[in-house]
Amino acid sequence: MLKLEVALAERSYPILIGGGLLSDPAVFAAHVPGRDLLLVSNTTVAPLYADRVRAALPDRRIVDLRLPDGEQYKTLEYVARVLDVLVANGFGRDSVVLALGGGVVGDLAGFSAACYQRGIAFAQLPTTLLAQVDSSVGGKTGVNHPGGKNMIGAFHQPCAVLADTTTLQTLPPRELRAGLAEVVKYGLVFDLQFLGWLERNVDALLALDPEALAHAIHRSCELKAEVVRRDERESGDRALLNLGHTFGHAIETATGYTEWLHGEAVATGMVIAADMSARLGLLPAADVLRVRELLQRIGLPVDPPRFGAQRALECMRIDKKVKSGRIRLVLLDRLGGARFTADYPDDALASTLATHFG
Numbered sequence: 001m002l003k004l005e006v007a008l009a010e011r012s013y014p015i016l017i018g019g020g021l022l023s024d025p026a027v028f029a030a031h032v033p034g035r036d037l038l039l040v041s042n043t044t045v046a047p048l049y050a051d052r053v054r055a056a057l058p059d060r061r062i063v064d065l066r067l068p069d070g071e072q073y074k075t076l077e078y079v080a081r082v083l084d085v086l087v088a089n090g091f092g093r094d095s096v097v098l099a100l101g102g103g104v105v106g107d108l109a110g111f112s113a114a115c116y117q118r119g120i121a122f123a124q125l126p127t128t129l130l131a132q133v134d135s136s137v138g139g140k141t142g143v144n145h146p147g148g149k150n151m152i153g154a155f156h157q158p159c160a161v162l163a164d165t166t167t168l169q170t171l172p173p174r175e176l177r178a179g180l181a182e183v184v185k186y187g188l189v190f191d192l193q194f195l196g197w198l199e200r201n202v203d204a205l206l207a208l209d210p211e212a213l214a215h216a217i218h219r220s221c222e223l224k225a226e227v228v229r230r231d232e233r234e235s236g237d238r239a240l241l242n243l244g245h246t247f248g249h250a251i252e253t254a255t256g257y258t259e260w261l262h263g264e265a266v267a268t269g270m271v272i273a274a275d276m277s278a279r280l281g282l283l284p285a286a287d288v289l290r291v292r293e294l295l296q297r298i299g300l301p302v303d304p305p306r307f308g309a310q311r312a313l314e315c316m317r318i319d320k321k322v323k324s325g326r327i328r329l330v331l332l333d334r335l336g337g338a339r340f341t342a343d344y345p346d347d348a349l350a351s352t353l354a355t356h357f358g
């Protein structure tokens, strides 16, 4: 088992990574307080893993709540359901919400915990690679609104993150690859050495080699935890984690959030961001190729649909990162280093979009 600590100003919390954590009563005894627990999951994940979590929590009162599976249910309506169940069961301030599932369950259950009685504890039990390396760490919780993704939310840090790598065995391969896009992102933004390790270990990761997975998750969480420690509320460095996201957002918006998984859009977005960085003279062209090749080896898409530069620009403008009408972008200074900036010539963005989107 690997362990690291997310050290924040007021409190810190552990992230545990390893095979079999969700079946280990000692892990829960040490890291999940409370007698009354609400286990929030969905109709796909609960049948696979809820029983083992229950079995690892003897002597606690556990109420089970299974939400329908899908991003379209990450809404206030389903937060209300969680809150209704907490109230109906007389859960007090010392009760704990357990979020068992991917980022959708984690974001929704975490936000519900943030709202209930002005905030009760919650633990993340992430079961997708994306959730294990990204969404379960850092305390961003929330739901979507018809007016935009993740429009409603709160910063609410979990009391613990228990990432059981054996759960990835049942994850659809496409979801695994989408999670690996975020892992590559950490290498590109922060750590060239880690990027090299990923290049050498793509096959092991795709084959779900336990040691390779544990290392990739641990290093990703370490890098995210460090940036969250420096900038919990995303007023600075934390924005670097959005490499590829603004270009990816254009793909997701233009395709109606149905065809592309988030990680797939981010993968293509990172190639576009790398290309724009090269156009600005920040990155050698050979490095853009290196990024593209790694993502292709993982099996991720690297070219967007050609719906036109104008449409891409319109979609990018609806992003939360637009400030004073200017689109701010994460660009690569080098492999392993990035900047968040609105300071670039407009024609560099225009020519980048024209090349990739037509």
Ligand SMILES: NC(=O)c1ccc[n+]([C@@H]2O[C@H](COP(=O)([O-])OP(=O)(O)OC[C@H]3O[C@@H](n4cnc5c(N)ncnc54)[C@H](O)[C@@H]3O)[C@@H](O)[C@H]2O)c1
Pocket: 042, 044, 045, 048, 069, 070, 071, 074, 101, 102, 103, 104, 105, 107, 127, 128, 129, 130, 131, 134, 135, 136, 137, 138, 139, 140, 141, 150, 167, 168, 169, 170, 171, 172, 175, 262
């Ligand atoms: N809070 C943050 O900082 C943050 C960061 C990144 C993404 N997110 C959010 O995360 C969400 C995406 O998360 P995701 O990619 O985990 O998607 P997801 O939660 O929708 O999970 C993907 C699919 O895999 C299924 N699944 C989950 N674990 C499984 C397992 N072990 N075996 C079989 N199937 C399994 C789910 O039921 C779902 O169908 C988005 O809503 C996004 O906004 C939040």
